[in-house]
Every structure is written in C-alpha cells, then in structure tokens.
Amino acid sequence: xxxxxxxxxxxxxxxxxxxxxxxxxxxxxxxxxxxxxxxxxxxxxxxxxxxxxxxxxxxxxxxxxxxxxxxxxxxxxxxxxxxxxxxxxxxxxxxxxxxxxxxxxxxxxxxxxxxxxxxxxxxxxxxxxxxxxxxxxxxxxxxxxxxxxxxxxxxxxxxxxxxxxxxxxxxxxxxxxxx
Numbered sequence: 650x651x652x653x654x655x656x657x658x659x660x661x662x663x664x665x666x667x668x669x670x671x672x673x674x675x676x677x678x679x680x681x682x683x684x685x686x687x688x689x690x691x692x693x694x695x696x697x698x699x700x701x702x703x704x705x706x707x708x709x710x711x712x713x714x715x716x717x718x719x720x721x722x723x724x725x726x727x728x729x730x731x732x733x734x735x736x737x738x739x740x741x742x743x744x745x746x747x748x749x750x751x752x753x754x755x756x757x758x759x760x761x762x763x764x765x766x767x768x769x770x771x772x773x774x775x776x777x778x779x780x781x782x783x784x785x786x787x788x789x790x791x792x793x794x795x796x797x798x799x800x801x802x803x804x805x806x807x808x809x810x811x812x813x814x815x816x817x818x819x820x821x822x823x824x825x826x827x828x
Contacts, residue, residue, distance in 0.1 A: 699796070703793040707788065742772060
C-alpha cells in the first residue's frame with residue numbers, strides 16, 4: 650500500500666514538473682530580456698526591461714486582434730514614452746502563416762499603434778525561456794514593473810476575455826506609472 654502511494658505521488662510530481670508548472674511565469678517573479686526577431690528580420694533584445702513599465706502582448710497571429718481592446722485603452726491614456734513601453738510579440742511557431750506574412754502584419758500594427766514595439770518569436774524562444782506554457786490561439790498579457798518584477802500575467806482567448814481584464818490591468822499600470 651505504501652509503495653502504491655509513493656508511486657502515485659512520484660508520478661504526480663513528475664507530471665507537475667514536466668508541465669513546467671514549477672517554473673511558470675508568475676506575479677512577483679523577475680524577468681530578463683530575451684533576444685527575438687524584429688519585423689525587419691534583425692535580431693533584437695526585448696527592450697526597456699528594467700528601465701520602464703512595460704506591457705507585453707505575446708500573441709498567436711491566428712488570434713492577433715484579441716488584445717486590441719486593451720491596447721486601445723492603453724493608447725488612449727497617452728502614457729509618457731519616457732516611462733512606459735507597449736511591446737507586441739508574435740508567436741510565429743504556433744501559426745500556419747509564413748513568417749514573411751507575419752512580418753508584413755507586424756509592420757502594419759506598428760502604424761496602428763505608434764510608439765509600440767513589435768518583435769517576433771519564430772522558435773518559441775520566449776515561450777520556453779519564460780515558461781509560458783500553451784500559447785496556441787491565445788494572447789499572453791504581461792505587465793512588468795520598472796524593477797523587472799512581473800505585476801500581472803494572464804492568457805486570453807477572445808476579445809470578451811480581454812475586455813474583462815482591462816480594469817485590473819489598467820489599475821496595475823496606473824499604480825506602476827506613479828512610482
């Protein structure tokens with residue numbers, strides 16, 4: 650009986666570890682920058698980490714517009730570019746779209762959201778280094794304080810879910826901007 654319990658507990662622990670749950674991105678954790686690809690196909694580190702309040706929208710291009718309600722509210726606040734940066738990162742690995750088409754779409758988004766930064770993750774580099782888990786058909790929304798501390802992280806799969814988190818995300822950003 651004790652052996653069975655030990656085996657079951659061991660299997661549960663292995664499943665938990667294998668899922669990345671022990672290392673998943675969490676509020677309160679600290680982040681380091683990661684090198685990705687710019688829309689012009691040049692390597693680029695995620696900028697401003699440790700220098701500004703940042704929002705990162707890590708999204709599957711198949712559901713690219715679901716974070717627009719939040720992005721529009723952030724843009725309407727007209728935060729100082731000296732203290733705030735909005736960064737969109739395209740999860741290119743989880744889509745059927747060719748990387749060239751994604752780059753063209755990224756350049757279009759740069760025009761739609763002036764002052765934003767868009768990068769591309771063609772090999773799940775960010776997903777794996779930050780332990781984001783399943784990001785297919787989702788947008789991961791992350792708010793990072795100036796001191797590199799994660800203040801908010803959530804995955805949304807549609808615009809309705811995105812609209813629900815806007816008050817909480819904006820309160821966090823507003824609080825961080827006052828520091």
